[in-house]
Amino acid sequence: MKSVLKKTASILLSASLMTGSWLGSVSVNAAEEEPLLKFRLLSDVHVSASWDEESGYANSVPNFIDGMEDIKEFAPDSDALVIAGDFCGDGSEKEYSDFFSLLEQYQSVSELIIAAGNHDYAWIPTWEEFRERYIRYNSQYMGTSDTVYFDKWINGYH
Numbered sequence: 001m002k003s004v005l006k007k008t009a010s011i012l013l014s015a016s017l018m019t020g021s022w023l024g025s026v027s028v029n030a031a032e033e034e035p036l037l038k039f040r041l042l043s044d045v046h047v048s049a050s051w052d053e054e055s056g057y058a059n060s061v062p063n064f065i066d067g068m069e070d071i072k073e074f075a076p077d078s079d080a081l082v083i084a085g086d087f088c089g090d091g092s093e094k095e096y097s098d099f100f101s102l103l104e105q106y107q108s109v110s111e112l113i114i115a116a117g118n119h120d121y122a123w124i125p126t127w128e129e130f131r132e133r134y135i136r137y138n139s140q141y142m143g144t145s146d147t148v149y150f151d152k153w154i155n156g157y158h
Contacts (some may be wrong), residue, residue, distance in 0.1 A: 037157050039080040040071050040109065046119060047099040048089025060089070061102065068106035080154050081109040085117020091124045093133065100137045111154050112141040 045067075046060045071078060083103075088095035103112070121130040134148050142150040151158060 037079050037155055038075070038077060039082055039154075040075055040078050041082045041084055042067055043084040044086040044117070044119075045083065045099070046086055046089045047095055047102065061098070064099075064102060065106055068102075068108070072106075072108035076108060078109045080111040080113060081107070083112070083114040085115045086119040087114065087117070088120045091120050091122065091130065091133075096120075096133055096137050111152070113152055114138050114141055116148060 042064075045064045047064060048060050071081065087099045103114075116130075116134055120134065121127075124130040124133065131148055135142075135146065139145075143152065
């Protein structure tokens with residue numbers, strides 16, 4: 001049985017090397033179509049006011065700035081930037097203020113979607129306090145929602 005599997009694997013590998021493809025792969029010429037929507041994604045930025053070298057987050061601000069500058073340089077035609085949570089280290093008022101100030105200073109994409117992650121609320125004492133802080137800072141990007149849950153249309157797509 002082992003030799004049959006070995007021979008089958010060998011034949012499949014040889015066939016895939018000869019044809020330049022692997023079973024089940026589909027070749028698509030990216031130049032044929034323009035994407036309908038182009039967005040960039042950052043996650044776990046962890047802009048932190050209270051962490052030091054030992055915590056591993058000492059470079060969070062310079063790394064975030066580098067990422068934002070890379071988007072501006074290499075992807076200036078992006079339709080949106082999605083921050084997929086954990087933009088703070090512990091959700092303090094200072095971290096929210098620092099993150100959104102940096103975002104305003106370095107953003108080059110007109111549409112932003114900023115989701116909250118566990119680091120953005122877990123250490124805030126109450127849900128209401130988190131809700132108020134998140135909406136106060138994020139409302140300019142999320143629209144008129146009075147809840148932390150929102151949706152956004154970008155270039156006619158939802």
